[in-house]
Amino acid sequence: MTGPVVVGVDGSPSSLEAVDTAAREARLRSAELRLVHAFVWPAMHVPAEPSPLGPAQGVLREEVERVMAEAVRRARAQAPDAGLTHAVIAGEPLAVLEAQSRRASLLVVGSRGQGRFTEVLVGSVAVHLAGHSRCPVLVMRGRPVPGGPVVVAVDGSEEGRAAVDFAFAEAALRGAGLVAVYVAADTQAGGARAEGERVLADALSRADRPGTEVAASTRLMTGPVRQALIEESAGAQLLVVGARGLGGFTGLILGSVSQALLHHAHCPVVVVRHRGNEG
Template sequence: MENPVAVGVDGSASSLEAVGAAAHEAGLRGVGLRLVHAFGWPSMHLPPGGPPWNPAMAGVRELVDGTLAKAEQRAREVAPHIEVTREVTVGEPLIVLEIESRTASLLVVGSRGLGAFGSLLLGSTAAHLAAYGRCPVLVVRGRENPCGPLLLAVDGSPAGEPAVEFAFAEAALRGADLVALHVWNTWSEPASEGPVDPLNVVADAERLREQEQRALDETLSPWQRSRPLVSVERRLVHSRIRPALIEASRDAQLVVVGTRGRGGFKGLVLGSVSQALLHHAHCPVAVVRDEKAT
């Protein structure tokens, strides 16, 4: 059986939304759901008496049990038949959930938890796990359109292949259409030396468009052959990459993106496109890391 879906629980409204999404994903996959609460004492207001890392001390056990009971109730409302287990662990949430990602098929977190600053659009835990999680990480944000398609950000790079595989599998599980969006532009091209011939500029742009269309087709064709029941719309757009993807996410039920694409700087774990979607997408975002590249 496939590994369980894991979800971070901290009692915030954002984490309860994540629990609902995680339960739905577990139900689709036919696997169990793990509710993970990291007992990170620096961020908690603990009652006096006893070491701060002891969850069994007066008041704290009741607090943790109540948080997990509420989360489990939410999970069973969404997917009544899944197996739900609880995991209470002492440690920093970032580290605990990163470890959980090693044995989970999917890790789900809210976009902001109890420890996030009010002015931040994305909490530190979600940002860290999107970059370093060992399995696909689903960050629940925005407002999902349950009737909308899945949106796949295609960049044509080898590092993006796991995201393509995940998107096709997820579309099949949900019975949803898949929009594969590849955005290209010429603004990042180096300026030519000497006078510019307008005819050459047009020819170069058309040649580049053909290359990008070929890259999109080559990326999708093998997966469409292996999953013929998934309806795919290939969409090639000449625009700025980040604004185009964010705008396209308005009608989507989920955006799927890799951690880094062709334009990512070497050494960066999470690319600028992934970061932009995590901060500004209008629906949940799944970030799929390429383990071979890292």
Template sequence: MAGHVLVGADGSESSLEAVSVAAREARERGLGLRIVHAFVWPHMRAAGLAAAAQALREQADTVVTTAVEHARAAEPDLADVEGEVVTGEALTVLTARSKEADLVVVGSRGLGAFTGLLIGSVAVYLAAHAECPVLVVRGRADADGLIAVAVDSSGDARAAVEAAFGEAERRGTGLLALHVWNTWSAEGPDHHGALSPLVSNISELRKQAGQTLTDALAPGLAAHPHISVERRLLEGRVRPVLIEASKEARMIVVGARGRGGFKGLIMGSVSQALLHHADCPVLVVRGGAEHHG
């Protein structure tokens, strides 16, 4: 079903927080909300276990009912709210359902269907495989501030910039555009894993970094000329710089993969570092996703 925000519920406090955020995102986008509890049913063919199976089913139904009530209490004006118990492993179910969603929202911790899965397992998997952007609720879920976006020249970063302008538009706030650069050459580590020589012309490298930021923002500025954009060229290591910047943002948007400032860094490094350590919610966007909110 198209035109909705998808959120997984497992009965934990973290997932209820994610449900609240998902309900708000659905209201702000004018979309419906779909709450899913995925559960792998144990084999209970032996005599006398029917009652136990029924109890598990009732527990799953309670998780969904509670989540739906929580969403309606959080956003009373959101009329289109549905909940469902789905047979299957949580990540598989959410990934499959993401094909019909505009946004997937997940919490930073969980119980039940997410038992044993750290934030890196749930969020990184979905960010790598979901067919729409993934919003991970962590840090200051109700944070104020600008929408921050990590910028480089990759396709995913361009999609992230587009999504960030959309988030700023919906919230009536400005945009904080971040491009991290350093004095290592753009080629990064060579095929033997050794670092490339230091770039001698620092002023030229800084100029190139500024042009990368300008080029990446141009389409968004053309489409949203009324949105105020603060640009920052930051020198240093990408991950700690972005994590520090998240302390003043209400949300940070990042592409699943990148190059330039992110060259060689895949989902398991920059994006996963933000998913573990950012001080605000993290929106991960893939360039190949059909929907960008």
């Protein structure tokens, strides 16, 4: 059974865009959509003493209900027939979303938040979620190009192969083309070109399976890796990368490349972890 598509909700414009995207992803997968709002009491700035306007709990409850009602309305508009649940959970957003990812098929989050989710996907928190979620993480970035391909970064690693599998499945769901990209330090060097061609051929072979009909192409590019992928994302509807990689992709989601993609990609980014790395 397909796990739910989970989306972090805080009422910010970025999180509402994430709700729209998550609803569409749930519809494509025929999966349940789950809206999650997390908060930490000290960060709420709720007065310790009763407010003359009413109990603090009432103000908090009204705000949460307003945020959730808007998220539900947006979700229903995008996927009226999808099963939908929502939850308000006390805890650090990072910990809450990581726990929710354990039974999810996809976790969708905005690139920026407000209030309880401030900077939830900026800096070290973004790296942690991308590296520790138990399911692929879709981060809202830039604007997807309607009709554009799904672009996947390949490097021959287990993480890269997991990204390829996800990207082909996603392209099939969307009825989109797929572009597999290998970035080498120097494609003029015979060894680098041969390795790139081998890895790209392996990536295409993974799509040769029943039920996966995707128009796929490859690109062998020169580095630097982050700049090449950022440029490639400009014409894409989705960019898919592995959580870690080999060679030019070493530490992909733990270092500068991941930071660059999460901050500067022109389209939404999906980070995929190889299941063997779950601990």
